Amino acid sequence: MLFKKRNTKCGILRQEDEGKKIVLNGWVASRRDLGGLIFIDLRDRWGLVQIVIEPENRPDLAEKAKDIRDEFVLWAEGTVRSRSNPNTKIPTGLIEVVVEDFDIINKSELPPFPVDDNIETGEETKLRYRYLDLRRPVMQNYFAIRNKTYQVCHRYFEKNDFIEVETPVLMKSTPEGARDFLVPSRISKGKFYALPQSPQIFKQILMLSGFERYMQIVKCFRDEDLRSDRQPEFTQIDVEMSFIDRDDILNLIEGLIIELWKEVLDYDVAAPFMRMSYDEAMNRFGSDKPDLRFGMEISDITDAVRSTEFKVFNDTIGEGGIIAAINVKGGSEMSRKNIDELTEFAKKYGAKGLAWMKFANGEVNSPIAKFLDEAVISQLKSQLNAQDGDLILISSDKKRRAQTILGALRLECAKRLGIMDAVKDKFSFHWVIDFPLFEYDEDNERWVAMHHPFTSPMDEDIALLDTDPGSVRAKAYDLVVNGAELGGGSIRIFNSDLQQKMFNKLGLGDKEIEDKFGFFIKALKYGTPPHGGIALGLDRIVMTLAGTDNIRDVIAFPKTTSGLSLMDGSPSFVVEEQLKELGLKLLSEK
RNA sequence: GGAGCUGUAGCUCAGUUUGGUUAGAGCGCCUGCCUGUCACGCAGGAGGCCGCGAGUUCGAGUCUCGUCAGCUCCGCCA
Numbered sequence: 001m002l003f004k005k006r007n008t009k010c011g012i013l014r015q016e017d018e019g020k021k022i023v024l025n026g027w028v029a030s031r032r033d034l035g036g037l038i039f040i041d042l043r044d045r046w047g048l049v050q051i052v053i054e055p056e057n058r059p060d061l062a063e064k065a066k067d068i069r070d071e072f073v074l075w076a077e078g079t080v081r082s083r084s085n086p087n088t089k090i091p092t093g094l095i096e097v098v099v100e101d102f103d104i105i106n107k108s109e110l111p112p113f114p115v116d117d118n119i120e121t122g123e124e125t126k127l128r129y130r131y132l133d134l135r136r137p138v139m140q141n142y143f144a145i146r147n148k149t150y151q152v153c154h155r156y157f158e159k160n161d162f163i164e165v166e167t168p169v170l171m172k173s174t175p176e177g178a179r180d181f182l183v184p185s186r187i188s189k190g191k192f193y194a195l196p197q198s199p200q201i202f203k204q205i206l207m208l209s210g211f212e213r214y215m216q217i218v219k220c221f222r223d224e225d226l227r228s229d230r231q232p233e234f235t236q237i238d239v240e241m242s243f244i245d246r247d248d249i250l251n252l253i254e255g256l257i258i259e260l261w262k263e264v265l266d267y268d269v270a271a272p273f274m275r276m277s278y279d280e281a282m283n284r285f286g287s288d289k290p291d292l293r294f295g296m297e298i299s300d301i302t303d304a305v306r307s308t309e310f311k312v313f314n315d316t317i318g319e320g321g322i323i324a325a326i327n328v329k330g331g332s333e334m335s336r337k338n339i340d341e342l343t344e345f346a347k348k349y350g351a352k353g354l355a356w357m358k359f360a361n362g363e364v365n366s367p368i369a370k371f372l373d374e375a376v377i378s379q380l381k382s383q384l385n386a387q388d389g390d391l392i393l394i395s396s397d398k399k400r401r402a403q404t405i406l407g408a409l410r411l412e413c414a415k416r417l418g419i420m421d422a423v424k425d426k427f428s429f430h431w432v433i434d435f436p437l438f439e440y441d442e443d444n445e446r447w448v449a450m451h452h453p454f455t456s457p458m459d460e461d462i463a464l465l466d467t468d469p470g471s472v473r474a475k476a477y478d479l480v481v482n483g484a485e486l487g488g489g490s491i492r493i494f495n496s497d498l499q500q501k502m503f504n505k506l507g508l509g510d511k512e513i514e515d516k517f518g519f520f521i522k523a524l525k526y527g528t529p530p531h532g533g534i535a536l537g538l539d540r541i542v543m544t545l546a547g548t549d550n551i552r553d554v555i556a557f558p559k560t561t562s563g564l565s566l567m568d569g570s571p572s573f574v575v576e577e578q579l580k581e582l583g584l585k586l587l588s589e590k
Numbered sequence: 591g592g593a594g595c596u597g598u599a600g601c602u603c604a605g606u607u608u609g610g611u612u613a614g615a616g617c618g619c620c621u622g623c624c625u626g627u628c629a630c631g632c633a634g635g636a637g638g639c640c641g642c643g644a645g646u647u648c649g650a651g652u653c654u655c656g657u658c659a660g661c662u663c664c665g666c667c668a
Contacts, residue, residue: 035625085627121602122601198668225667561660
């Protein structure tokens with residue numbers, strides 16, 4: 001179909017364009033046919049403008065316009081003029097375009113939902129018709145922010161003398177970490193490539209190849225269950241540097257964040273960011289990614305309740321656990337039902353129960369009050385800075401578990417009491433540092449790397465590798481904003497013997513190490529510079545910039561919670577021939 | 591792997607507690623009218639596999655079991 005090409009854009013027309021003869025291309029956002037007068041809102045990527053067809057002057061155009069429906073594609077030629085009835089709600093509202101000629105370029109089926117912001121359409125319908133969902137201005141804006149993020153990143157790292165190198169998408173499957181997506185090899189039947197969980201090994205090899213400063217905006221793949229902030233394929237801003245220490249990376253990334261927030265939101269982020277140890281983050285906030293926009297910190301009240309007759313507390317103390325609490329300011333308004341809900345909430349995190357104390361009307365109300373004498377209560381009240389109107393939530397458990405439970409309750413209560421809403425426009429960036437190198441996997445009875453197996457232990461803790469692995473600290477760091485992890489990195493092991501030892505500590509046998517990581521250990525022996533880096537979750541950065549809490553909003557074609565792509569119907573079965581060519585055979589169900 | 595919520599018209603939802611005549615509303619859609627609308631207005635009309643499958647029952651949108659899908663969370667995600 002022939003069409004007249006536009007010479008301007010709908011969304012950019014303003015009062016000063018009055019009198020200009022123009023051509024527009026776009027989609028019909030809405031049509032208001034008054035009989036003697038037809039108004040059409042024409043939409044393109046840049047916005048909306050009202051065009052008018054006047055049957056009195058052009059009955060031929062009016063006749064053609066009768067067929068126009070929402071989402072039809074039009075070209076229209078006309079003259080910009082001031083409106084007699086301006087619309088102050090839209091940027092182009094002072095003017096309109098009187099149509100002198102137009103045609104329908106393409107029709108549209110009736111859309112299953114209006115292509116409009118603020119629609120209330122189910123996720124399933126929107127994903128099935130993702131192309132229509134993406135047409136909505138609010139979605140287009142998310143991707144404008146995403147684009148801006150790419151551009152700022154590339155410019156920032158270019159300016160800082162980084163070089164972008166692409167790493168393979170088909171690589172070797174290695175143990176440790178997330179489940180790999182596997183790709184069968186046709187040429188080497190029975191063998192598989194894996195999609196990268198991250199380009200970790202390649203970027204380290206690029207360091208020993210002498211690239212010094214590497215970055216890449218790169219897709220990563222992890223075959224794990226999805227969440228509102230997790231997709232099986234996602235994008236990382238991947239960075240690695242040689243001859244540097246931790247603070248070089250932290251400073252570099254702070255600079256990037258400052259530039260991103262300035263460019264995208266015109267928001268001034270203050271640096272340097274606060275740095276908090278993992279231990280402190282857990283003790284005070286019960287999370288390794290604490291939200292520091294508000295208080296409600298955790299207090300260890302073990303000493304205060306040590307002398308009580310409450311069996312639950314005494315048993316916990318006897319087993320080496322702790323009693324800890326948060327003070328939910330103004331929480332005494334919560335009903336018994338609300339507190340029961342909080343108890344259920346706590347149970348998801350492994351809590352066996354939840355003790356609480358309400359302070360109201362000068363009195364204390366608590367199911368455990370009978371175990372606490374006057375002195376203990378007043379001690380707690382002063383330690384927790386509790387006043388009338390407050391609610392104290394108490395967890396009694398192993399140290400980290402008690403903290404995690406209270407950390408989760410802290411966020412939940414902040415949501416319920418409107419604290420989250422009150423701070424929603426703030427950005428609180430900080431670093432969590434000094435992570436443990438290992439954590440113990442109870443199920444498999446072995447140590448696993450908390451960050452990844454290439455992370456360097458702190459020099460002063462290396463001796464503890466053999467005697468007390470659990471207390472070895474890592475040269476690792478996470479970037480956190482508003483309770484979300486934006487990225488993490490570490491200074492790497494650059495000594496092949498230490499790398500070998502690390503794998504041993506993780507329970508890998510020499511043969512397995514040779515088989516899975518031999519090439520890497522070998523590479524480390526050819527003059528590896530000290531190096532380290534970080535990977536930032538680009539999708540999460542864009543989410544934060546865009547102010548959305550769902551990762552699907554910032555990925556053009558996302559998967560559902562069960563990993564399906566509803567628009568194109570993947571994953572799907574393949575024909576027998578394809579399997580045969582790959583040397584594969586499906587197991588029959590059960 | 592587990593838990594919770596949801597599934598009824600194109601869309602958003604009511605109806606399910608306590609089974610019972612022809613399953614409703616708003617928006618959208620279709621037709622007609624309408625010269626200043628911008629959530630246009632007015633009049634009329636069409637539109638249903640009550641997610642799917644079993645079961646209970648004289649009778650199921652409603653009760654039971656299973657299953658599928660969407661969302662959120664726990665586990666998982668170095």
